[in-house]
Amino acid sequence: MRIRPLMFFGVLSGVFLLPTLMFAQFQQPTDEELKMTADAKYPDAAAVILYQEEKADDTLHYHSRYMRVKILKESAKELATVSVDYIRGYNTIDAVSGRTIHADGTIIPLNVKPSDLMAVKAGETEIRQVTFNLPSVEVGSILEYSYQVRYPANSYSSPFWEIQGQYPVRKAKYMFAPFPDFLGATAGLSSRGMVGAHGEELTDLMWYPHLPAGKSISPNASKRIELELSDVGPLPRERWAPPIEAERYEVRFYYAPGSSVAQYWTNEASYWLKEVGRFAEVSGTIKTAVASLVAPGDSDLDKAKKLYAAVQGLENTTFTREKSDAELKREGLKPVKRAEDTWAQKSGGGTDLALLYLALLRGAGLTAYPMKVVDRDLGIFNANYLQWNQLNDTVVILNTGGQDIVLDPAEKMCPFQLVHWRHSGAGGIRQQEKGIAPWVTPLSPYTANTIIRRAEVTLSADGQVTGKLKFTMSGQDALYWRQRALRVDDETLKKDFDDWLKTQVQAGMEAHLTGFSNLDNPNADLNATAIATGSPGSAMGKRILLPGSFFTTREDNSFIEQPNRQLPVDMHYAMQVKDGVLYHLPAGFGLETSGPAASVPWPGSATFVMKSTTNGNDLTVMTTLARAFTILQPEEYGQLRDFYQKVAAADQQQLVLHAVDAPKGN
């Protein structure tokens, strides 16, 4: 069991006494616990956490953990390995004790000294790891252990209670005893010298709880925060799920400058906007740059496009490599502090480029706002969790004609008016005409993310297929390949694309890229051509059978196999795939039956259509799969699964060609 650092530490100016600690005592297992072979409520569980206790006491300067775990299946034996990370020179790990209790009640104590190893060291900072193995674990054992993390008297902590994990929890108890003056009536009065990123005093202890229904936490009369839970189910594991942190039961403690939710974001945003204003100042250099890029007669949108293109043309070090201070110094460059520096150096990281674009827009007299957004691949913005650092990236909002247009200049190769899917449907804090506001960027429509797959192939009488393929991409797929091209050379990109092609054609076919066009032009569709050969079907004496779909369905089949759903479905972005395949049939062969056809509607969410036509010895099969949704709630999963089941069945249709002159039937 890998224990992540349980809290974040800071240093206070005060000095405190070190009173006697109260340690958890090992418990006598009950007969039911000893004899238990499975958890009736969670029969799949490989282990059950019988009891989990976490305490953090800043007044006594320690954190402790006590665990009792029942091993039900062999895969859970790994829980006998316990690792605790700590910071060298700051924390110590003390009072490690443990034992294994077999199902017959035999007790084997931990008597091997824990190992203390370096995990990572950079400069003077060293993270170390204490690891111990509970002995003689077997299926049926109860693992029982405890340890303490000690920290200096002048420290405070920010516990993170990760309540829900891989295994069900029968009973759990959490306790945090902060310095009392961070709570209640004394909160807001003193920060004990603790300051935030902007120098503001952090006077209040705050917490973000995501707890089972009916549970809440608040300080008790002893100014401790305590939580007792029972019967916490394991965290679901499902494909195409949103970031799991959004679903997990947990409590995060942190310190804030004593403010309401609205006030916190207003304050933080004001700090941020102050920095943005300083960085994105419309200086003379910026104005000169704008003047060289746009014409006075340009429409607002044209100006925005031209400026966007100029920023996209700069080196984006997020996709290459950020220069170290030594390099900047060696090259006579100063560290970037203003958008004009980025412009002058023709190079910058994603955020710098986004803010440069903001400055250029404003320099052109346009109305534009910055927005800090969460990376939707990493998390979901939670306005009640008062931590600015949950916002990862910066996008720019252009307001023209009364409409907001979200732009993503930090993403190299991202065309104007497209945002990377990680920044679409993403929550965050934006500037607006008057002040700031929480906002969610729009999801991109399915029409913005299109792949057109075309094939013109010749079929021989033995079922062999040869031909040419063409892929036309817009939106997210085009962006993916263009950004990939920034990170690898042409040969590797070709191999990567060939790997992708394997997933696009049916088994028995081989396809190889012959070339890209518009790879470096994000404002045009990306085209890729390929050649294909192989035997996608089978030939018999008088017939050739071919898959009705030359291309594979791009969608994940896991929904077909998964009958129920607990978590929302997150497909990242909506999209459509349009296929067209022209078969030149071999002489003497014709279509024995009608070509494949299907129509699978799911009004408002998705559609699948397949049609085929013949013209002499040519057969054309056209298919469209459009998926308009990005995120679905579990209640809608039944419809989703039904749709994909029908699509899979339709996709399995076959073409039956027969030798025209051959007699039919046996």
Place this chain on the structure above:
Amino acid sequence: MGQAKGLARGNAIRFGGHLLRWAALAAIVFVCMPGFAGIFGKAPVPDWGMQAYKTRTPEYAKDSAAVTLYDEIVETIDSKGRAVEREREAIRILKPQGRGHGCAVSYDVDEKVNYFRVWTIAADEKQYFAEDTDFVEEGGTGIPVMLSTRKVKVARPPAVDVGATIICESEELMRPYMQEKIWDIQDDIPVVFQALEIDLPAGEKHWQSWHNYKAVDPVEVAPNHFRWEIKDMPALDLRDIPSHPVWQALSARMAVDWGDSAADGVDSEWKSIGQWMTQLEADRPTPSPEITAEAQTLIAGAPDFYTKLSRITESIQKNIRYFIVERGIGGYQANRAADIYRNRYGDCKDKTTLLISMLQVAGIHGYYLMVDDRRGVVDPQAPSLAGNHMITAIEIPPDVNDPRLKAIVTGKDGKRYLIFDPTNERVPVGILPEYEQGSYGSLAAGDASQVIALPVLPPDANTNERTGKFTLGADGTLTGSVDAIRSGASGGELRNALKYSDDKERREALETSVAHDVPGVVLNSFEYVQPPALDKPIEIHYKLTAAQYAHTAGPLLLVRPRVVGSLAHAFDDKPRKFAIDLGSTGHWHDSFDIALPPGYVVDETPDPVDLDVGFATYHSTITAKDNQLHYERDYVVKKVELAASEAGVYRKLEGTILADEKGTAVLKKQ
């Protein structure tokens, strides 16, 4: 000669500065490179570095992500056989993805890095010296089942862009017990020039061997100071090469031994290695009273040798949790049997130790057998400590001839050894995991130490028998059941997968597997039957429904008789340079019956297949009788590896299997 010297043995594998290959650190043998940061403050690029930098990028390297221009290693051996290793390296970045190449130093508790300096000469010829802040040290704590004292210092020098050249120099005092240097002369990028020097004390002998490379004669540059040079070594890139042996089996390397470790001749060198291991592990298996009692309890009443053996091996396979503890020489030397038994965890060396200990109690001789779990890495013609795994050779008494003991080889000493891997928790004694078959191992048996060829088991030691009964509806819906029996290594692998999964994951895995053949399938039920005894086959039973499995086309109904099971492997038409890894020998048999919907008759079926290519046979028939469609196929593989020259035959085999698997029967409505 002191004990430390007596234990002295070869060095480990150099990591050619490529970060990705550090994953190999999970092996039992850890690897050393030199190490510490820019402790001498700023310094200009040394002359050797400037000379290396002037090397033009050769034409053959143009398509590579990076190229090593220069790599020189000098091993200076002291009078006790301990080496100080100095390495000088120059790497040029050629492609954006080449930025991951660089230098690193690995060291353990018995080693000391004297210095580690790194420079960059950028594409515009500006020079940078890596400061302390450009280095990160990482311990071996990232592997959940391992506890290791080894560390790696990684240089992240400035200005590493396309066109830049990284210059690295390091010096390290190596482990005192190592008297072998394994020189990896091939990387995944080309190497323009490389050299290895061994500077030995007067009178000290050395011996070298080469793997996948023609031996190079050294030049004696000073008395007892030898230098080997290699120019223009191509990269070994296995991407997009299907069914290839592992990279480490194909890459070129040289091993040089000195002092007591240097023998004369291949057999003598293997014997020397085995003797070193024998001495290293000598007292480790000594049974404690608890082990003795346990072993005696296990074998009590056992009617024969096999039963005695299997009770002990299964006990270790089931009860000893896999966990690696490596502290210095602990990378080679096992823990004591008593500790392993008490704690119930250990790595491959430990499991072998406990097994040998228990076998001792039972009056059976067991020996350490160092192997690599990647076929082809251990080379019988290139003796060295290159290997990552320890298994057991069990001496079979002359009067024991049990057909269940299949993995038996006869050593050069005339003794019969049963090869067994106690770390694999699911492959029973008597057979060998498929990934170890056809490999070689270093037997540690004192004076009888030798290299041993691990057996390739007959196909019937690895079987998968599948039967299916299905009913096809007129709407194309297929319902039915599948029963499969897997034995041998195949069954072991399945048991292992089941061990690490819960019912939900098992269902998902089975559904995914079946859905590969039958899209849209719904499993109505499934069951795995695992007899406790590992040598009994494992059974899988499931019932399925697949809507629109067969497809209507006018009056026709198209149905694929091979309902489940994909045996074909993807292969390509490119010229073949490397051997073809077949994975395992085995015998697969499918028999499926499909009851046809009323009113339909079979109009056409694919032709039968009857192919014998020597190393494999494949037979398949589709027949129709009494409203039943019957599919039967039989596939036997007799080898684990083919020469590259057999690629054409292999291609034909795989193409035949794929075509057969896609074969469709045409039903017609009467």
